[in-house]
Amino acid sequence: MTTYSGGCQCGAVRFRVRGTLKDSSICHCRMCQKAFGAYYAPLVSVRGAELEWTRGEHKKFRSSNYVERGFCGDCGTPLTYEAPDGIAIAAGAFDDPSELPPVIQFGTEGRIAFVDHLHELPARQTEEDAEAAPFVLEIVSYQHPAHDTATWPEGERPWRH
Template sequence: MTTHTGGCQCGAIRFRAEGVLKDSSICHCRMCQKAFGAYYAPLVSVRGVEFHWTRGQPKRFQSSNHVKRGFCGDCGTPLTYEAPDGMAIAAGAFDDP
């Protein structure tokens, strides 16, 4: 089984995803631009894999009626895009993006 690990910039939050990561995307909606402070947000879906927070938990911001965004409350690293159809992780948060 393939294991992918990652976390925030300061190390307060860490995660592990076990399984094949199949879907990645680049979102350029205005909410992603604001959340990432950039023109787009590179995301990797963790639907269908076993995902665990191994250190800490992200803080969450309800950015719309349907989406929550997770981030490190200590260093501010964007970590998640959480929608009813599943969660995606910021590609740059992986140890080996």
């Protein structure tokens, strides 16, 4: 049985999923765009698998008469889409989202046309921006690492000074 883990960017909420995950998707509907603050929402259904919250609790917002959307109350990371037919986890919240490629798109009536052309845009690695933004060479991430930890945070959270 395959085990996946993940959580929010600050580490206050963590989860583990045991089982087969085969229903990864992208949703283009306007509600998902708003919930993720993005052009679309990448989601992974955990239907048929065992979902366990291993640290903290996610908060929920009822976005419609059928759907609640879970997020971290501390850092705001989108975490869940919870509907009568099951729960889906935000793909980017998994420690290794590359293991869960999307297999279908939903809500395509809301798809923004330029999304189909994002791969055609010029691309640069972070370091290539150093001349215009030298701070990128000195960034220290305060995000939770992409693996389970016994405790977190180590010390005080930076945004709570």
